[in-house]
Amino acid sequence: MEFTRFLDCLAADYDRLRTVVGTDADAPVPTCPGWTVADLSRHVGEVYLHKTVAMREGVEPEAWPPKEFAEEEPTALLDRGYTALRAEFATRAPGTPAATWYGPDQSVGFWIRRMAQETVVHRVDAELATGRPVTPVPDDLAVDGVDELLKIFAAYAVAEWGDYFTDILAASPGRTFLVRAGDAAWRVRTGPGEFTVTDGAEGGPPDVTLSGSPEAVLRRLWNRDGADGGVTVEGDPDAVEELRRCIVVATQ
Structure with missing residues (x-):
């Protein structure tokens, strides 16, 4: 995807x-246990401001969020965070250096992509929490989101912080998974x-095949399934659980 496309999706x-979170601040968010819609709003605002600081200062802030954020109304914090983030993106080219947690890509472009994906997932959270119809996720954004989740989150996390996955993978017999999202596929x-x-x-034949529309696969991997799921899973349940646990740990 082009960076302009990511920004449009964002x-x-x-x-x-923003429209949805303003309707029912106290509603519980089923996909984020323990959170209300107000908590979700605060979280997204804090994330936006964290990335803004990372771009401005060239280093990711370690102590976050600042204590004074707790005094700010959640949607006000969300608005402030988004305004600051977009202003930062507007003044920096995607290739400009920026501090990120992903070693291979230390650029503003990494955060443009990541914030587009962060926002679509939490937009779905808000819609599910408030009972609103879930707005369809465009196919190109969903395919990119699956790619990011598998490669940037899971594969990179296992390579860099393998100790967190020992309980999951140490006894793995070695498995293969085929993930299909529309016309896109990954092994x-x-x-x-x-x-x-x-x-x-x-x-060769995979141990597990997981297939569906791009949106359905994205939501399944992020544990944001709809009522009907829309994803077909074929294969060993133990293998399916192994993949699920790896993704859960990688995205915590």
């Missing part, structure tokens, strides 16, 4: 998120200390 999903290989991702469906 704007559209923020507008929808995932797991094993002791291993979580690797390659593009495409080619290869």
Whole structure:
């Protein structure tokens, strides 16, 4: 996806998120246990401001969020965070250096992509919490979100912070997963200390196949399924659980 496209998606999903969170601040968020819609609003605002600081100062702030944020009304914090984030994006090219947690990409472009994906997932959270119809996720954004989740979150986390996955992967017999999201496909290989991702469906028979529309697969992997799910899963339940647990730990 082009960065201009990410920014357009970010704007559209923020507008929808902002509309929805203003309707029922006390509603529980089923996909974020223990949170209300107000908590969700505060979280997204804090995330936006955190990335703004990372770009401005060239380093990710360690002590976050600042204590004074707790005194700010959640939607006001959300508005302030989004305004600051967009202002920062407007003054920096995607290739400009910026501090990120992902070693291979230390650029503003990383945060443009990440904030577009962060916002669409939390927009879905807000809609589910308030009983609103879930606005469809565009196919290109959903496919990119699956790619980001598998490669940038899960594969990178296992490679860099493998100790967190020992309980999940140490006894793995070595498994292959085929993930299909519309016309896009990825093959995932797991094993002791291993979580690797390659593009495409080619290869031997997988242990697990997970397939559906781009939106359905994105929501399943992020544990934001709808009532009907819309995803077909075929294969060993133990293997399915292994993949699920890896993604849960990688996205905490």
